[in-house]
Structure formats: structure tokens, C-alpha cells
Amino acid sequence: MKFKFILGLFLSFIISCGSNGTDQDPVEPIDDTVSNITYKASSEVISNPERGFMHLWNVSSEGTPLSLVTLQNLKNENVTIINRLYYLDAFKNSSLSTAELDLIKTDFERLRTSGIKCVLRFAYNSNPEDTDAPLNIIETHLDQLKPLFNDNADVIAFVQAGFIGSWGEWYYTTNNLTTLENKKAVVNKLLEVLPKEIKIQLRTPLYKQEVFNYSTPIDASVGYGTSDIARVGFHNDCFLASANDYGTYQNISVEKNYISKEALFVPTGGETCPPTDVPIASCTTAETEMKLLKWTYLNLDYYGPVLQEWRNNNCFTDFQKKLGYRLLLKTSSLKKEVSINGNFMLNVVIDNVGFAPVYNKKKAYLIFRSVSDGEIYKKALDFDVRHVVPDSDFELQESVSLSGIPQGNYQLLLKIEDAYSTLSNNPDFSIQLANSNTWEPTEGFNNLQHTLTIN
Numbered sequence: 001m002k003f004k005f006i007l008g009l010f011l012s013f014i015i016s017c018g019s020n021g022t023d024q025d026p027v028e029p030i031d032d033t034v035s036n037i038t039y040k041a042s043s044e045v046i047s048n049p050e051r052g053f054m055h056l057w058n059v060s061s062e063g064t065p066l067s068l069v070t071l072q073n074l075k076n077e078n079v080t081i082i083n084r085l086y087y088l089d090a091f092k093n094s095s096l097s098t099a100e101l102d103l104i105k106t107d108f109e110r111l112r113t114s115g116i117k118c119v120l121r122f123a124y125n126s127n128p129e130d131t132d133a134p135l136n137i138i139e140t141h142l143d144q145l146k147p148l149f150n151d152n153a154d155v156i157a158f159v160q161a162g163f164i165g166s167w168g169e170w171y172y173t174t175n176n177l178t179t180l181e182n183k184k185a186v187v188n189k190l191l192e193v194l195p196k197e198i199k200i201q202l203r204t205p206l207y208k209q210e211v212f213n214y215s216t217p218i219d220a221s222v223g224y225g226t227s228d229i230a231r232v233g234f235h236n237d238c239f240l241a242s243a244n245d246y247g248t249y250q251n252i253s254v255e256k257n258y259i260s261k262e263a264l265f266v267p268t269g270g271e272t273c274p275p276t277d278v279p280i281a282s283c284t285t286a287e288t289e290m291k292l293l294k295w296t297y298l299n300l301d302y303y304g305p306v307l308q309e310w311r312n313n314n315c316f317t318d319f320q321k322k323l324g325y326r327l328l329l330k331t332s333s334l335k336k337e338v339s340i341n342g343n344f345m346l347n348v349v350i351d352n353v354g355f356a357p358v359y360n361k362k363k364a365y366l367i368f369r370s371v372s373d374g375e376i377y378k379k380a381l382d383f384d385v386r387h388v389v390p391d392s393d394f395e396l397q398e399s400v401s402l403s404g405i406p407q408g409n410y411q412l413l414l415k416i417e418d419a420y421s422t423l424s425n426n427p428d429f430s431i432q433l434a435n436s437n438t439w440e441p442t443e444g445f446n447n448l449q450h451t452l453t454i455n
Contacts, residue, residue, distance in 0.1 A: 033336055035450055039329040040436040041353075045317060047078045049418070049429050050117055050157040050360060051324020053300040056083040056271070058126075061090035062099040065106040071114035078320055080428075081157055081297055082111075084118045085168070088141065092124055092133040096144045104145070108152035115428025119269070119297065121160040123168030130166065131174040135182055138163045139189050146193040153195045154420035157297075157360070158267050160201045160235050161190060169237060170203045180210055187211050187232070196226040197419070199266055199359060201235040204248050205255045208232050217258050223265025224386060233266030233359075234259055239298070240281040240289060240306065241273030256292060263294035264389055267359045271299030272306040280306055283315035287322075294356040294390070296324040321434075326354035327388055328434040329446070337453040340407050344452065346381070348396045348414070352388045353434070361386065362431065363424065366400050367413035367445055368452070377405045378415075385416050385431065407454045413445040 055074070057066065066084070074080070084107060088096065111118055122141070124132040133141075141163075149156070162168030163186055164177040176182065190200050202208050209215050212229050222230050238246035249255045259268060275281070281289070289295075298319070300307070310316040330349040338344050346366055362385050368377040379400050388394040416431040423429040427444030438447045 035332075035334050035336055037332045037334070037449055039331065039438065039449070041328050042434045042436045044434075045078045045320045046326065046432050046434055047075065047080050048325070048431055049080050050358075051296050051354070051356070052078065052080060052298075053320060053323065054079060054081040054083055054119065054297050056085065056299050056301050058085045058087060059103070060087045062097060062103060065103055066110050068110045068114060071110055071116050074114070074116060077300075079300065080116060082116060082118050083121065083160075083297075083299060085121045085123065085162075087126065088122055088124050088133070089130075091137070091141065092131060093137065096141055101144065101148065104148055105152075108148070108155055111155040112152075112422070115426060117155050117157040117429075119158050119160060120156055121162040121168050123162050123166070125166050128166045128172040132165055132172075132177065133163075134175045135177065135185055138177075138186060142189050142193045149194050149198070153198055154418065154422045156198055158199050158201055158233070158269070159190065159194060161187065161203070167237075170207065183207060184211050188228075191228050191231060196231070197361065199231045199233055201233045201267060201269070203235060203237070205234055205259050206250060208234070209258075215258070217261035218265060220265070223262075224384070230265060233263065234268050236268070236270040236293075238273035239270050239295075240275070240278070240286060241303075242276045242278055246273060246276075260292050260294065264357060265359070265386075267296045268293050268356070269295060269297035271301075272303040274303055275306070280309045283310060283313045283318075286310065286319070287315065290319070290323070290355045291390075296356040296359065298323055322354050324354050324356050325352055325358050325388070325390075325431075326434050327352050327358075327385070327431065329438065329448070330393065332448060332450065334412065334448070334450045335452065337455060338402065340405075340454050341403055343399045343401055346396060346398045346400055348448070350388050350394045350396055350433075352390045352392070352394070354390060357387075357389045358385050358431070361419045362416050363419055365415045365417070367415055368405055368410040369413060371409040371411060371451065377410075402454060405454060410452045410454065412448040412450045412452055413440070414448060415443075415445050417444060 086104065164170045164173055166172040170178060218229060236245055236248050238248060244252055307316065310319060328351050330351050332348040334347060335344065364381040364383040364385060366379045366381055381398055383396055383398060417424045418429040427441055430444030432439045433446045438449065440447060
């Protein structure tokens, strides 16, 4: 009896502490009207537009157009982007021929058909001892190319400035084109003839600073706009090849930091070179540099020994995944039931585990798919996918009107499609999120794994 009395006092003390203690966390009531979903990340290499390893394919004046079969086979390599370099060697003192313009037009048509985009460049020679074209010829050629740019902007990912010097790399020139005045003229003409949605890339960070007479990196207030300065990024064609990447940098740490900040808004890409005063870049070095400089694409064809080093050390596949953007769903908190003609709150967390953001505007939609008959209702979102930057959770919270959607049960899906209507219905140009069991390749939908009831 005495034992029971003491035990009773002890239990009363425990209960009293549990109910009156000030450091106890209150128990949150379970909200059974909401589904809280945690998504599983995928470890697969994902082919998404405007990013990743690419092939560089040159063509001489009035040469052979891209092979449609070869382009279509790029899917087997997880390649969605090529660098197309047109050598205008036959037109250094004349207008572009109809045959040359037809060649470029055919290439664009075949790119569109095959689900591939290109990084463009034009040059007049591939030999430092050869001549390039004078400024007036360059400007004439750009005027001729303008209609092609306008008609095919949908399959142009970016444009490397080109035109000046051998390979279009802005160094060797026989027409005095590397003066600041002439560099400005080429940049301004490019920006004039290209649609405002297309970004160009310059060979070094200092070229941009000189052309625009500034040194402070642009921020979001400028970077997401279409002013000239917001349309110019960088390409480095001797990445990881020497301490200063063959003269790409003058003040190395300062200029890399500058690119790192600007590359939240403008693209960086290029190719490697035979290393000179440095060893072949290790996986760790390469990843550190690509992460810092936000690399979005890299030539798959050059320089071979560098790429082979990465294959040998098992990081090549990792770079296939991380070059450019790699977006994934992390979590969502979604209502299970809503009223007809009301509003639905989309509440999703998205991460970017790639090296870079998305640079070209996209259109985003929340898709309602009827469980009973498969009918689809598509609601536009204000969501701008360019804002999902690396290493930072993005909270997509948006109220979506349900007007026009009848009562019933609906699967919810997210579609991020190309901004151009010519490509919007082609799933090859839609963004696949890097999650397991969410991608629907036929439509280009990302399944949010949630069913909503509209009453």
C-alpha cells in the first residue's frame, strides 16, 4: 500500500510537470485538409534545353547544312545544344549570298525539328595569318542576318559575339577591329539586329566593362530586364588552361568575382584548351571553377585530354548533371479540397543544384488533369523560373483562380515551357525537374503527386 501511495505521488508530479512546464513545445494540431509532400531527388542525367555539354560544328561558306539524323541522335548523348560556327570566308568583301542565307535557314529548321538549340558564332577565318572583314562588311552581313534572327529566335540559345579576328575570338585582326570604337560598333550592331530576348557573349570580362564603361556587376533590378547591358554575358574558350586562361583575365580574382555575380543574369560557357603553366584540371578544381563562374555549357569536342581526365576520375557524369541549371521539387503543402470557382494556393519549394540559373524567359503553368476523363485545364503562373538560382530554396507561392474548372478530382502538374509559341507544345523544349517519378515526357509535365478535389 505504501508503494502504491508513493508511486501515485510520483506520477502526479510527472503529469503536473508535463502540463505546467514553460519549456515544453505545444503540440501542433494535425491539419488533415492539407497534403505535405516531400519529393525524391533523381540521380539521373537529365537533358534540359539551353544547357549542358555541347558539340561544336563549323561550316565553311555555302557548306553542308546540319544533318537532321545526327541532330536527332544527340538525345542519346544527353546533348540539347550545339555551337554552330559559320565561317563567312567567301564574303570578306561582299554581301552574303542567297546560298549562304539558305544554309543558315535550313540549319535553324532542322534544329527546331530535332528539339535542339544552338549557340551561334560567325567568323571570317580560322588562321591568324589570314584576313577578316572590315567593319562596314560586318554591319552589312548583320543587316542581312536580321530577318533570320527574328524568324528563328526560338532555337537560338545565345550568340557569341564573333566576327572580329580569327575564329571570331576578338584577338587577331587585319582590319583594326580590336579598338574600343570598333568593338563597341560590333556589340551595338549585334544588339540592334538580334531580338531583345537573345543574349550575346563576349570573350573576356574586360571587353564588356570597356564597351559599357562600368565595373560594378549588374544586380537583379537590371539583370532581369532587356537593356543592352543586361543582354551581354561571357564565353571563355581557354577555360582552365593557364593561370589567367590564356589572357582571359587580367586581374584574376577580381574579374572572376565580377563574372560570378553577373552570371546570375547572363550566361557563361565555352571550352577548355591545352593547359600550359597549370596541370590538367582535377575534378575538384573544375567543379569549384564552374560553380563560381556559373557555367551553363561546355564544348564536348575540345580539349579532349581535359574531358578524358574527368571521365577517368568519375566526375564527367556529375558535370553532365550540373552544367547549367538542375531544378528539383523539394516539398509542397497543398490543399486537398477547394470550392468551385474559388482560388487554389500553390505552395511548392524548388531548389537549383546546378551551376547556373535559367537565362531565357519561360512560361509556367499549373495543370489540372481530370482523374475521370483526362481533360486538361491550364492556368498561367506569374512564376519566373530565372529566379531559381543555385544553392537557394525558391518558395513558389501563388494563388491560382479555378474559374472555368468544373467540380471533380484533378491531378496537379507543373509545366515550364518555352516562351516561343513555336516550341511551347514540344516537350523537348520544356524543363524536366530532377525528381524521381514526376516527369511525363509525352506532354512535358512535372507531376506534383497530388490530387485536388474541387467541390
